[in-house]
Amino acid sequence: MDIVIPKKFKIFGLTYKVTQPHKVDKEDNWGEHSIQHKRIKVKKSLNKEQKEITYLHELVHTVLDNLEYNELSSNEVFVERFSKALHQILTTSE
Numbered sequence: 001m002d003i004v005i006p007k008k009f010k011i012f013g014l015t016y017k018v019t020q021p022h023k024v025d026k027e028d029n030w031g032e033h034s035i036q037h038k039r040i041k042v043k044k045s046l047n048k049e050q051k052e053i054t055y056l057h058e059l060v061h062t063v064l065d066n067l068e069y070n071e072l073s074s075n076e077v078f079v080e081r082f083s084k085a086l087h088q089i090l091t092t093s094e
Contacts, residue, residue: 001093003052005042011066018055020044033058035065052091057083 008017018040024032031042031054040058042051060083064073072078 001091003055003087003090005051005055011062014038014066016040016062018042020051030054031058033061033065035062049087053083053087056086056090059083060086 005020006018008015010016016038020042022044024030024041024043029043030046030050031040033040040055040062042054042058046054057079060079061073064070064079
């Protein structure tokens, strides 16, 4: 199953935009999310699997932040493991 990275989505009635710029931020991370600006960025030059996992990683941050689970959202190890597990579930589902 392919994971489609959308151009936008809604959560709790708020519309988020998803972009794939060449450069994400000053540190040149693979992705970033912003609740304030309602957006997720995924670095364009990543390979397909890296883009999918990065999108899911930023999506997990977005969901947790909107649910006000700030401590979990700040836990990069948790977010990374959760997004990789979610990626495997979604890409191996029949």
